[in-house]
Amino acid sequence: MHDIVISKERIKIELKKIMIFFVVAFILNIYSIIKYNTKWIEIFTQLHWVMILTGVLYVFSLIILGIKLLVQFFRK
Amino acid sequence: MLKDKSKREFLKISSLAAVASLFPWISILAQNNKTKSPSDKVKLAIIGVGSRGYGLMANIKYMIENDSANVEIAAVCDNYQPHYERAIKDCGNPKVKAFYDYRNLLEMQEIDGVIIATPLYEHAHIAINSMKAGKQVFCEKSMARTLDDVKAMYDTHIDTGKILQIGHQRLFDPKYLEAIQRIKKGEIGIIGQIRAYWHRNSDWRRKLPNGRPDLEKKINWRLYRDFSAGLLTELGSHQIQVANWVMGKTPKSVMGTGSIRYWKDGREIYDNVSTIFSYNDGTQFIWDSMTSNRKYGLQEQIMGDLGTMELETNKVFMESPPAAPGIRELINDIEHFVFDNIPIGGATWVPETAIKYKGEFISEKWEMDETKLQLEAFVEYIREGKAPEILTREGYNASIWTLLAEQAIDIGKKLELPEKYQI
Numbered sequence: 001m002h003d004i005v006i007s008k009e010r011i012k013i014e015l016k017k018i019m020i021f022f023v024v025a026f027i028l029n030i031y032s033i034i035k036y037n038t039k040w041i042e043i044f045t046q047l048h049w050v051m052i053l054t055g056v057l058y059v060f061s062l063i064i065l066g067i068k069l070l071v072q073f074f075r076k
Numbered sequence: 077m078l079k080d081k082s083k084r085e086f087l088k089i090s091s092l093a094a095v096a097s098l099f100p101w102i103s104i105l106a107q108n109n110k111t112k113s114p115s116d117k118v119k120l121a122i123i124g125v126g127s128r129g130y131g132l133m134a135n136i137k138y139m140i141e142n143d144s145a146n147v148e149i150a151a152v153c154d155n156y157q158p159h160y161e162r163a164i165k166d167c168g169n170p171k172v173k174a175f176y177d178y179r180n181l182l183e184m185q186e187i188d189g190v191i192i193a194t195p196l197y198e199h200a201h202i203a204i205n206s207m208k209a210g211k212q213v214f215c216e217k218s219m220a221r222t223l224d225d226v227k228a229m230y231d232t233h234i235d236t237g238k239i240l241q242i243g244h245q246r247l248f249d250p251k252y253l254e255a256i257q258r259i260k261k262g263e264i265g266i267i268g269q270i271r272a273y274w275h276r277n278s279d280w281r282r283k284l285p286n287g288r289p290d291l292e293k294k295i296n297w298r299l300y301r302d303f304s305a306g307l308l309t310e311l312g313s314h315q316i317q318v319a320n321w322v323m324g325k326t327p328k329s330v331m332g333t334g335s336i337r338y339w340k341d342g343r344e345i346y347d348n349v350s351t352i353f354s355y356n357d358g359t360q361f362i363w364d365s366m367t368s369n370r371k372y373g374l375q376e377q378i379m380g381d382l383g384t385m386e387l388e389t390n391k392v393f394m395e396s397p398p399a400a401p402g403i404r405e406l407i408n409d410i411e412h413f414v415f416d417n418i419p420i421g422g423a424t425w426v427p428e429t430a431i432k433y434k435g436e437f438i439s440e441k442w443e444m445d446e447t448k449l450q451l452e453a454f455v456e457y458i459r460e461g462k463a464p465e466i467l468t469r470e471g472y473n474a475s476i477w478t479l480l481a482e483q484a485i486d487i488g489k490k491l492e493l494p495e496k497y498q499i
Contacts, residue, residue, distance in 0.1 A: 031406070032401075032405060036399070036406070038401060038402040045401070046401045046402075046404075049401070049403045049404065049407075053403070
């Protein structure tokens with residue numbers, strides 16, 4: 001059985017993606033505070049939801065990546 | 077040093093200024109001007125050691141074992157042999173004196189206070205004779221079987237100056253204390269209606285000893301009119317007390333109806349009762365009880381224009397629930413947008429069914445045994461030599477209005493309290 005090697009480059013890309021999704025989720029939190037006129041302290045108190053949303057977006061991106069790879073595989 | 081942590085916490089709360097004005101019977105527990113030194117043992121007697129009396133005895137034993145009160149069960153009394161023997165065996169005091177006749181017990185000079193947990197119809201003469209014999213009295217609710225007996229008990233309490241504490245343990249329940257505090261502050265707004273119910277699905281019978289059908293009325297006294305008003309006195313009096321406490325006054329009138337709908341087994345008391353008590357400000361207290369369905373169990377619902385409190389389950393439901401965090405609302409909206417169906421046809425109005433909102437807890441402090449707390453309070457009051465008058469009045473008003481409700485049901489009329497029973 002072969003070892004799976006994840007390159008430094010790949011890790012950097014994934015970390016960048018997670019950072020981007022975190023920023024997107026953070027902005028969504030700010031947007032929802034404004035839209036629903038709730039308290040600004042939710043920027044901090046709802047960070048757990050921001051984390052969850054980050055995770056959901058990342059998983060979603062992996063699914064899309066998986067589908068893309070599958071399509072490429074069958075086109076060959 | 078008290079070993080009982082909950083008692084120490086309770087005393088801490090009882091010393092707060094806000095509690096002093098609203099609940100003098102609680103704040104007095106934190107004061108320290110007792111006529112009897114805490115090192116002197118308070119000697120108690122229990123008259124009636126059936127199911128309830130035995131339970132109270134167990135609470136006192138717990139107090140002794142946990143040093144939460146310097147107290148001793150010095151005497152027990154019951155005229156039913158099995159209860160008499162069980163009490164001697166289980167009271168925790170090998171030197172306990174036991175009696176079949178409470179009058180002999182009252183001759184014991186060293187007894188400071190008596191706890192009366194006999195069947196309802198025996199409360200009045202035992203309590204009156206006890207107070208006249210110089211004993212402080214804790215009597216289980218309801219006070220007595222008739223309006224005149226309730227008044228006679230109250231009058232003896234006034235004449236002798238002896239304590240007459242009635243067993244309405246919710247007056248010592250921390251969640252009720254907090255709820256009442258918040259209601260008085262106006263948190264749930266103007267109260268329009270109080271609803272309370274106590275539903276069970278059982279025949280309420282105790283098993284008779286083999287071959288002793290003659291003991292039916294002695295054992296199952298709750299089911300017979302000479303001895304009890306049934307659901308009203310045994311269950312309803314607690315909830316009528318809570319309604320009066322919330323309102324800070326007594327009702328103006330009562331009407332009701334009752335029937336023997338399900339348990340047609342020779343009982344004389346209703347197994348299905350509904351009553352409405354009206355207060356002079358227009359508030360209605362609706363109380364019902366039945367013994368053939370237990371889905372809704374036991375509850376007191378205090379309904380104001382700003383919110384509802386459900387006291388038994390320690391919940392408050394505001395009419396405008398606090399908004400969810402913005403991000404949760406955004407996620408909900410996205411979910412609805414993606415998954416909701418588009419209705420085609422259907423009802424043109426939204427039915428006013430109950431609001432699906434789980435509410436908040438009224439009190440998150442602790443779970444305490446309010447029965448034990450009220451007995452600890454009784455011991456403290458004995459040391460003090462007196463108890464706050466409001467405690468007796470709460471018991472009096474609950475008992476009087478319970479019995480008046482029974483009369484209203486029996487004659488099918490709306491009744492007001494006759495002047496001679498007003499205190």
